[in-house]
Amino acid sequence: MTQTQRILVTGATGTVGRQIVAELLDRGHEVRALTRDAAKAAFPAGADVVEGDLTEPDGLGPALEGVTGLHLITFGGAAFSPLETGPRILELAKSAGVRRVTVLHGGGPTPLEDAVRADDAVDWTLLMPVEFMANALEWADGIVTSGEVREPFVDRLSAMVHEADIGAVAAVALTEEGHGGQEYVLTGPDVLTVGDKVKTLAAAVGREITLVELTEEQAVAQWRAAGLAEDVIGFLLTAYGDTPEVGRTVSGTVEKVTGRPARTFARWAAEHAGAFTGRS
Secondary structure (H helix, E strand, O other): OOOOOEEEEOOOOOHHHHHHHHHHHHOOOEEEEEEOOHHHOOOOOOOEEEEOOOOOHHHOHHHHOOOOEEEEOOEEOOOOEEOOOHHHHHHHHHHHOOOEEEEEOOOOOOHHHHHHHOOOOOEEEEEEEOOEHHHHHHHHHHHHHHOEEEEEOOOOOEOOEOHHHHHHHHHHHHHOOOOOOEEEEEOOOOOEOHHHHHHHHHHHHOOOOEEEEEOHHHHHHHHHHOOOOHHHHHHHHHHHHOOOHHHHOOOOHHHHHHOOOOOOHHHHHHHOHHHHOOOO
């Protein structure tokens, strides 16, 4: 067990941020969870909820006081725009005594990530997860209402990662030595097709789920009807139609860093079965 440390987690209400908060608390550390609206935030008991905005870093002083580790996201504000405030955030963090920084990769180059990479005064670790297992929640409504999953490119491969494993790797990197300057590609333990995922969900909920394969044109129409922006649709067509090797290759990083195997999609499905039965 490492000595108790105080860690500031930004993006704390997000899919990954919540997991980092929970993991750090489970490990006995003090956690400050940063949010733009504390009144709307709900965190596990023990978390110190503080308000702040990464787009206005000069207001972060109180949140950074006494902090030794800092988890950062690369987007901020109500519009989730790429943060341009990385240098100032790092300046304030170092002045406060922060020694370790983790950054959740934003899917491509970002100004904040560039600023962190260029700073040799802190031990930074880049977290580069592939597809989140939580993305399967997008299928919940269709499974509940019609027992169907409607997707294109159903043979595409994914080494999807449990969001709690991202949190576990972050917690280690933020509190232990030996992870500075590392870029960790985070995956689950298996490579799955869409059909594999659907079968796993069916087993978890105890009912048949039909996989309906869409053409590319049908998928685009479905995404537009759901309100997705054209750039997002373009990204999905590329990611699903020609998944990069990194997204379909098991890295083994979770086990190397945390000392235990990465969680399976079957485990994730069992944990979230209620979402696919209408009971949660």
